Amino acid sequence: DLGEYCRRKGLYPEQITAWRQAFITGQKSEKALQKEERDQARKDKKRIQELERELRRKDKALAETAALLVLRKKLNDYWGTTDDEDN
Known part of the structure; x- marks a missing residue:
């Protein structure tokens, strides 16, 4: 039925669907x-x-990890060891 109407009028079914949706949307109150x-x-x-909170949490974790790595390097330098000797 819709296909026949569209052929007679030279329209596509997608156009009818879009017009119907625009009409329905236009009828909603402001x-x-x-x-x-x-x-x-x-x-x-x-x-x-939520994303900002997650970003702050990850920034804190990254800063803590960086501080631990710096501390580990300083301790290794102090004791004269390398990372390979720790394992």
């Missing part, structure tokens, strides 16, 4: 659209905070 945008912004903000 208030509903604003609510959706606020909800999405809230989700995005929460995700950003």
Whole structure:
């Protein structure tokens, strides 16, 4: 039925689907659209905070690892050992 209509009018079914979706979206109230945008912004903000928290945690772990490596090198230099002798 849709295919026949599209052939008669020289349209593609994808165009009909896109127009239908645009019509449905256009019928939503402005208030509903604003609510959706606020909800999405809230989700995005929460995700950003989670990523920033994870980044800080990883930065701290990296700094700690670097400090341990420096300390190990200083101890090895002090005792005159190499990393191969530790194993």
